[in-house]
Structures are given as C-alpha cells and as structure tokens.
Amino acid sequence: MLTVILNILPYIQIFLAILMVILVLIQQTDSDAGGSFGGGGASTWHTRRGAEKFIFYFTIIISILFVASVIVDLWK
Numbered sequence: 001m002l003t004v005i006l007n008i009l010p011y012i013q014i015f016l017a018i019l020m021v022i023l024v025l026i027q028q029t030d031s032d033a034g035g036s037f038g039g040g041g042a043s044t045w046h047t048r049r050g051a052e053k054f055i056f057y058f059t060i061i062i063s064i065l066f067v068a069s070v071i072v073d074l075w076k
Contacts, residue, residue, distance in 0.1 A: 006076050009069060016066040023059040028052060 048056055 006073075009073055013066065013069050013073065016062055016069060020059065020062045020066055023055055023062060027055055027059065
C-alpha cells in the first residue's frame with residue numbers, strides 16, 4: 001500500500017501545485033503597485049465573504065496538503 005502511494009505521490013504534487021497556482025491567481029486583490037512601497041493610503045480593509053472566503057481557506061488547505069506531500073516525499 002505504501003509503495004502505491006509513493007508511486008503516485010509525484011502526480012499528486014503536480015496536481016496540488018497547479019491547483020494552488022490557480023487558486024492564488026483567482027483571488028481578488030485591492031492593492032495597487034504603490035501599496036508594497038508604503039503608498040496607496042486610499043485602500044481600505046475589508047472582510048472576506050462568500051466565495052472569496054471559501055477560495056482563501058481552500059488555498060490554505062491545498063498549500064498545507066502540498067507541504068505535507070513534500071515532507072512525505074523527502075521522508076521516503
């Protein structure tokens with residue numbers, strides 16, 4: 001059973017990596033380029049709701065699963 005999991009682990013990692021990139025790219029951002037340099041004082045803080053909140057938490061879960069799969073891959 002363990003050898004089967006270790007054989008399909010690279011495919012799982014590729015799937016998780018692609019899914020994580022897609023989820024990060026579809027997240028909304030309200031910041032402009034000047035916000036990273038201390039500018040953009042007009043931007044406001046908002047609460048995530050609905051689909052935006054789901055995508056945010058789903059991205060966190062997928063990234064944790066990806067890191068866990070990498071640790072398992074290093075452990076073998």
